[in-house]
Amino acid sequence: MLRRAVNGAQQLRHLVLFKFNNTASQADITKIEQEFRALATIKVPQVRGFESGTHVGKESSNQGFTHCFILTFDNEQDRDTYMAHDDHKAFVKLQQGIVDKKIVLAFWGK
Secondary structure (H helix, E strand, O other): OOOOOOOOOOEEEEEEEEEEOOOOOHHHHHHHHHHHHHHHHHHOOOOOEEEEEEOOOOOOOOOOOOEEEEEEEOOHHHHHHHHHOHHHHHHHHHOOOOEEEEEEEEEEEO
């Protein structure tokens, strides 16, 4: 079933959380942030929206995850195109040795 977001209808959200290695430099982290933004805003046209930010909460229940990225898609087919895109695959490889753990969730949101 192909779902399309129209006038307040549901949109497919792709949420990614990163916990960086203790050895990751600020330059490494900045490169990941910049590459993720380029991937979502320039390289893969199926991405309809992109947001990112770092943990600013006072609670410590984030378990070391500091960076959040939210991508919005109109439908599952567009998300699947993003996941199979060569630039996405290259971005996943770039994370090796920099990102310690990641969480990826997808949900239909309004």
